[in-house]
Amino acid sequence: MVYVTPGVDFLAKGFLILGAFVGTIITLNSSVAARAGYHIPTWMLLAGTTIAIPVLSTIYKMMENLKIGYPGDGLDEVMAKRGPVFNMRVLWSDLMFTASPEHIKAMLATDFQNYVKGERFHYNMESVLGTGVFNSDGTSVPFHRSITRPMFTRERISHFELFDRRASQVIDKLRERLREGYAVDFQDLMSRFTLDAATEFLFGNCVESLSAGLPYPYNATYVPPIKRTAKGDAANAFAHAFLEAQEVISVRERYGWVWPLAEIFKDKSYEPMKIVNSYIEPIVKEALEKKRNLPIREKGKEPSDGETLLDSLVRVTDDPVVLKDETLNIMIAGRDTTASTLTFIIYMLATVPNIMNRLREEILSKVGNSRRPDYDDIRDMKYLRAVINETLRLYPIVPFNVRESVNASTWKSDDPNQKPFFIPAGTKTAYSVFMMQRRTDLWGPDAEVIDPDRWLDERLKTYVSKNPFIFLPFNAGPRICLGQQFAYNEMSFMIIRLLQNFTSVELHPGSAPPEAHPPAVWAEAGGRKGIEKVFPKMHLTMYTNGGLWVKMTESDGTN
Ligand code: HEM
Incomplete structure (x- = not known):
């Protein structure tokens, strides 16, 4: 061919x-x-x-914003002038943008059938996501969701034995590096934690990226020679290729329909996907061979305890491509999202020590400084849940998203004196939960302030309980995140273990590489942008550019 x-x-x-x-x-x-x-x-x-014809400067400005801008830069100016919904019209194409809960609710829930990911999205993503759940639409969605759902029942998502093993490794690595006197890139550490947990949960075959060794600060004067192993090198190569493949497809989304011009000479996802596939394909092959020896599961019965997602999927299909795509999609969905949210939680704890102290108090009073938390402990920790939700409100890991209208429809204007917006068939409709979740008219005058108490005091009733669609970090409707509860458990578990072992955390900007520092001009801006101490950037998900370099103080075991 x-x-x-x-x-x-x-x-x-x-x-x-x-x-x-x-x-x-x-x-x-x-x-x-x-x-x-x-x-x-x-x-x-x-x-x-x-x-x-509309000039390329719009695209140029968008790319500039992506390089040095804060999430939403450019859009917030238009929003201030024209309200939370407008047509961005990029390169001859309508692109409706909204940060209004009513329109997002229509797209995700009440008029769900009329908003799809669309052909253009499938084409952009295909070389990485293949035929997996993330890249599916229409009648195939229920099939994809039904084959993976059994892995997300309460028993399966309370995978505390697995989390505990990986969390202990995290704490050992963290302690070891801090004792050497160096700061640690917490984002890198969490990416390793979630990669190892995900590969074990999905394939039963852990990449062991935590064993490969943590990076030293860019300016470390002495870096001890790292003991390289074949397994460690393979883990680093996989993690790197996995990230690169995701970056390629997210850049395609941003360039819009002209993205192939940036890939005239090669498909940029080809090389990284070769590495990713060389890891997954043998595991899939092995699972198919193992299938022959698996007992037949009764219809409707849940997977047994030791069963991985792959074990469960091979019962439904023999197609190695479907098996590879499905597991890879779940890994993409679950890995960076959880790692980045954990990173932003620690960022919050480092910048607001009161929250750290109060959270630690709750954890110690519930489980002490060494007991392993269980499902009920986590359910009872109300402040912990409030801290996680506050992080997901201000730093939702999927800050911007897009759908495409199937038939023509209308969106009600936020201003009752204005006519509704007409959405022609085939229009790209972009939405931002990041911008919606910071709107003062929806969240109150302190919307830009970090305050977990808003999830516990009367503000909960005033705002979110009245309109739950103002908080959508996991989306909503028939395509709501399948791993939401798994993610809450995994993040809660990791935070509890960390705070049992460390009493404080502080940012260490001196160890962070130059690209990690927010551009100086941000200081002139208002809101969170003006006080931000990290540089939030986006590929498919949001992350801190250059990492989150922190030092932490060990607990002496006496609280
Ligand atoms: C803090 C962590 C997480 C956040 C913020 C998050 C957020 C989201 C969002 C916003 C979507 C919708 C994407 C779209 O339709 O365009 C989504 C979908 C999905 N998520 Fe999550 N997610 C998280 C963790 C996880 C985990 C841990 C898993 C699995 C282990 C997972 C599995 C999925 C799957 C399979 C979908 C696709 C559902 C579909 O397309 O029908 N997520 N997630």
Whole structure:
């Protein structure tokens, strides 16, 4: 088969369209000349038409914002002038944007059938997500969700034995590095924790990225030689390739329909996916071979305790591509989301020590400084839940998202005196929970302040209970996150274990690389942007650029 890069494919199709466009202009011009008796030079018509076309500066500005901007920069100015819904119209295409709970509710729940991920999204994502749940639409969605759902029952998500093993490893690594006198990149540490937990939960075959060794600060004067092992190298290669593949598809989404032009010479996801596939494919093959020896599970019966997601999936299909895509999609869905949220929680605890102290008090009073927490302990820790929710409100890990309308519809205007917005069929509809969850008209005048108490005092009734659609870090409706409870458990478990072992945490900007520091101009801005001490950036999910470098104080075991 001839290999065609996405760029060449795009140009081939583009030339056909361009040819048709030029041909139409010349034909029209000749017919006008024949009837009206005068002739406009073709070059003038083409130039005029091209100049009338929206200029690339919008795209350029968006890319600049992505490089040095705060999430939502550019959009917040428009929102301040025109309200929470407007048409961004990027490169000849309508792009409706909203940060209004009513419209997001329509897209995700009440008018769900009318908003799909769409063909363009599938094309952009296909080389990485394949046919998995994230990249599915329409009638195939219930199938994808039903085959993975059995893994997310209460028993399965309370995987505390697995979390405990990995959390102990995290704490050992953290302690070891801090005792050497160095700060630790907490984001990197959490990415290793969630990668190891996810690969064990999904495949029963852990990548062991925690064993590969933590990075030292970029300016460390002495870096001891790292004991390299084949397993450690493979883990680092996998983690790196996995991240790169996700970055490639998120850049495609941002470039819009012209993205193939950035991939004229090669499909940028090809190399990283080769590494990712070389890890997953043998595991899938082995699972299929093992399937022959598995006892037949009764219909409707839940997977047994030791069963992994892959074990469960091989009972439904023999197709190695479906098996690989499905497990990889869940790994993408569950790994960075949880790692980044844990990172932003620690960022909050480091910047507001009162929250850290109060949270630690709750944890110690419930489970002491060494007992392993169980499901009921976590359910009873109200302040812990409030801290996690406050983090997900201010730093939702999927800050921006997009759907595409199937049929024409309308969105009610937030201003009752205005007419509704018309949404033509096939329109891209982008929405931002990041911007919605910081709106003062929805959350009160202190919306930009970190305050977990808003989840415990009368503000809960005033705002969220009245309209739950103002808080959507896991989305809503038929495609709500499948791993929501798993994530709450995993994050709660890790935070409890950390606070049992450490009494305080502080940021260590001196160890952070230059790209980790927020641009100096941010200090002139209002709101959180003006006081931010990290640089939040986005690929498919939000993360802290350059990592989160922290030092922590060990507990001496006496609280
Ligand atoms: C803090 C952690 C997490 C957050 C904030 C989060 C958020 C989200 C969001 C916003 C979506 C919707 C994406 C879209 O439709 O465009 C989603 C979907 C999904 N999430 Fe999560 N997630 C988290 C953790 C997890 C975990 C741990 C798992 C699994 C182990 C998981 C599995 C999934 C799956 C399978 C979907 C796709 C559902 C579908 O398309 O129908 N998530 N998640």
